[in-house]
Amino acid sequence: MFAYIVRRLLFMPVVFLGVTLMVVLLLQLLSPAQRAAAFVRSDAQLRNLDAIIVQYGLDQPFHVQYVNWMREAAQGNLGYSTASSEPVMDTIRKRFPASAELALISLIPVLGLGIWLGTLAALNRDKAIDQFARVFAIVGWSLPNFVLAIWLLVIFYGALGEPLREFAGGAFRLEPGRVSTSVNIEIANGNFPLHTRFMLIDSIINGRWDVFWDALRHLVLPVITLAATSSALIMRVMRSSMLETLSQDYVRTARAKGLPTATVHYKHARRNALIPVITLSGFTVIFLMNGVVITETVFNYPGLGRWFATAAVNLDYPAVMGFTLLTAFIVVVGNLVVDILYALIDPRIRYG
């Protein structure tokens, strides 16, 4: 077990190095002037690109450029993003909490709904709840996040939103953005200090429950969008895994010795049925990273994903590279954590 973790830990930087190689290779498709932007740190430097091309040897062969780029990246310089008018590192630092907040909150419905509905469907096989779960699985899986996001906006914000708001008496207003304009003004004025940049946590620290509810209200639609695909997937796997476990001999034995049904289902069957779901959590990380770009763009949510989409459209290469590297890092670490959890939980698995 220990040897396995060490081996995976050693393999991780190798994969990550491969990603950096690929990203720099991708950059070779661009002209030296476009590439130079990756080394700029400020607006002033942006004005004399020629000097930077010479300074960083951007007209040099590939391996020289790669070493140069790595040296800069190791010092934390990922270039200057024109989309956010500041160094890439600063943008990542500022915007990461917003995206992390969105993704972490989304995990609640992903895991909760997925596991709960999957178990229920398996226990009531071919009954109404199972049929519903199966439809949910295939529809959730085939509903692209950008379509779902737009439809949610149509329903809650657009043409169909007015009657719904009247029905709820104005208490239930779901809007794009992260917080209301009034809160944004307070933040700009310094009346609402940002300690962690996690809006929900900051509002608790500042003792501002109105802001807490405001932020939560803004999270509803993005979280539904982000969670739909993954919860459908987890539900589907949970259902078939639970069905398989229920047909195992030890479950029959547990029933035969007269244990209460609930104990058999939830203690004996479900615990073992959860194992494949843990493997899938690695995919969930990937889905969330994919989803964040579209979701944040549609809902005007000021996180890393929206920055990346804007950067890609505006050919802001340093931002694209920075975000790509960050994604690769998160995915590699996420997969590692999942693998280790998997080995810890399932005693049958021993990576020798």
Add this chain to the structure above:
Amino acid sequence: MATTTKVIPQRRRSWFTLMRSSPRTAIGAVALAIIVLAAVFAEAISPYPPNQQNLRSRLQPPSAEHLLGTDHFGRDVLSRIIYGGRVSLQVGFIAVGIALAVGGLIGLLAAFYGRWVDSTVSFVVDVLLALPGFLLALAIVAALGPSLTNVMIAVGIANVPQFARITRSAVLQVIEMDFVTAAHAAGSRDQRIMFKHVVPNSLSPVIVQVTLSLAGAILAAAGLSFLGLGAQPPTAEWGSMLNSARPYIRDAHWAVTFPGLAIVVTVLALNMVGDGMRDALDPRRRD
């Protein structure tokens, strides 16, 4: 000659039984056929030219004249959806074609030659899989510049690792079989063994992957167009239709509702057919 006459009716029967035994697959196949036919005969069936503007009838709700309403330039939404299907299917097929050609060949070579070829390929695939496919495609389009052609290339490249991986494992299974050893012993050349013996026998998982990847590729392309990186105005494409009608969701939801529905139905149909084929070819994976 005698063998071909035996094989063909058997195939036909298996298609037919697949459709009969799984109504879900049949529904998917019918829906898919309708979508493909509509895209092929777009000129004949669409009521208006896709880019014909009529500013006097902009943002009209669905009516007898415009079955699915009009968008902010007064263009007929139904016509644009029909023409958009052409773009989406084209992008999907070409992107998957690229992925199949490149990934399939890489996977085949890796499995066939083993050793350092295999370990190199496996490493590159691992690295590529560290990046979510959609984000990889997005980064590639950003580097190549926004256009529909570049979307095809990018989505194609992003799908290469999947195809390399699946072909590799399919070929690895076939290569162990006796008839391949026999062909080696009979002194056949590598190329002949590969394309005459190994490839035809490792096709079925790859074909399933093609169907499922088509859905993914169409989705990715629509997503990229939605972000403004794919089809450029005024090209009718489902993703870009959704994007350009976004400011008008308060007044004209049909301009986003129906293109979205077109994407969902297409992807759903492809997934249903793909799942059905996978179940038919590999009964162990049935739910």
